[in-house]
Amino acid sequence: MTSTEAPAPTIDGAALLDEVEAFHRRFNVFPTEGAYVAVALWDAHAHLLDCFDSTPRLAFLSPEPGSGKSRALEIVETLVPHPMVAVNASAAALFRAVSGTEGRPTILFDEIDTVFGPKANDNEELRGFLNAGHRRSGVTYRCVGDGSSQSVQPFPSYCAVAMAGLGSLPDTILTRSVIVRMRRRARNEHVEPFRQRLHEKGGHALRDRLGKWADSVRKAVEGSWPAMPEGITDRPADVWEPLLAVADAAGGMWPRRARAACVELVAAAAQDDEASLGIRLLIDLRDTVFCGIDRMPTAAILECLTAMDDAPWVDMGGKPLTPRGLSRLLSGYVTGANKPIKARPIRTAAGTVPRGYYAEDLADAWARYCPPPPPKSATSATSATPQVSGGESVAERLPGICYTATETATPDARTA
Structure with a gap:
């Protein structure tokens, strides 16, 4: 230089x-x-x-x-x-x-x-x-x-x-x-x-x-x-x-x-993801299962899913969708806090503590992977809760453990 x-x-x-x-x-x-x-x-x-x-x-x-x-x-x-x-x-x-x-x-x-x-x-x-x-x-x-x-x-x-x-x-x-x-x-x-x-x-x-x-x-x-x-x-x-x-x-x-x-x-957990079946599950959970309910036990979710017509949940490899299968499909998606979606305890007024899923945990995945929900018509406004076989809603079938966002519950049930 x-x-x-x-x-x-x-x-x-x-x-x-x-x-x-x-x-x-x-x-x-x-x-x-x-x-x-x-x-x-x-x-x-x-x-x-x-x-x-x-x-x-x-x-x-x-x-x-x-x-x-x-x-x-x-x-x-x-x-x-x-x-x-x-x-x-x-x-x-x-x-x-x-x-x-x-x-x-x-x-x-x-x-x-x-x-x-x-x-x-x-x-x-x-x-x-x-x-x-x-x-x-x-x-x-x-x-x-x-x-x-x-x-x-x-x-x-x-x-x-x-x-x-x-x-x-x-x-x-x-x-x-x-x-x-x-x-x-x-x-x-x-x-x-x-x-x-x-x-x-x-x-x-x-x-x-x-x-x-x-x-x-x-x-x-x-x-x-x-x-x-x-x-x-x-x-x-x-x-x-x-x-x-x-x-x-x-x-x-x-x-x-x-x-x-x-x-x-x-x-961060390395979870295997399912492709299109996962999105179908998210859409069914949002549009058919939860429908204004803010928490549901796993048993109620599975009962609703397997009662749906033209859905794959009743025949997953020759048997209905199980709690483990539901957990596996959802674990590839995350909550708004970037944590895997998992079943959590749902404390009820009756004193039981079944495990289930919260709408708030699914909200981020619904927003990212699902198309906008179909508009509600006046005639469908009375069907805000999911129906299972016999026309009975999940909330009616399992009272006290399926809460809507506006429903009054005990302090323990709300903070679980």
Whole structure:
């Protein structure tokens, strides 16, 4: 450098990550603040892959289509180095791409449910590739050559992988992943439409700056061992170590935010979701079962569901829907407080405490996944409570434990 040349300006890593997060927020609605933090850190970690012993998979999963998974993957694509969009790619094609000479790709696997979903056969070869590539030392062995001249050759498998799909993934992949449970946007949640020709350049500019920043902190990151939040050990620690190292290198508020996101996402339950059957259940619960009742015991809900004409609940694999089946279908959705919907005790004036469900717990899922309820006509106004066989309402069949929002109950019943 001559005396007239100014030194290269130092890149503010915290400000750069702020910009990456803001870019995601323009086009993506993630379920929690922690998800924005985790995804921005994951984008940056892909530029520093050789600094770590392992790389977490990033999984955008949802119970229903139209929840923004593919859009999230599109935004990630603009921010990571050497993106390779893989849909129905074979394991052989992937490990040859990773071991090639043109730079390790960041693999973006959309529609991963077509590979591991319930209608797909087990794909052990691809599962093995994704599992092996989680660690820096991971390799895939293949025979190379013809006939008797074949030899076993190791192919490096270590690479960053982001996935999007319906439902869930095999446990061996889930435990190696940062999981973002996407939800369909509520009517009051708005994002900009992503236009590739218009917005891709902005993402690429951030990507190039991330690459330059990564080069400037590479040596510091290689020698770092970030402190884990209390209780984060074993596999979750392996998953989050690279992201926390990136946050520590960036500084500012990112170390604190990263650890908060780590605790939040690790603690989140990894629940399998059912797709269209789950939405049918939510609609039936809102429009036919609850109908102004603010809490109902599980037995009453099941009685109402199985009494419905042209509904699947009376024949679920040869038997009626059970309390366990109802719990499994609802557990993939969350309350307004972002907790899985679960049965809770319903304390009654009669002194019994059956378990059941509260309308307030279902309200957020109803708003996000169900179409607007049909308008009530004057003739239907008298049918505000669900009917079971014989024309008797659930509230009449089980008095004292099905409360409407305006019904008077004892203080114990109201605070349960």
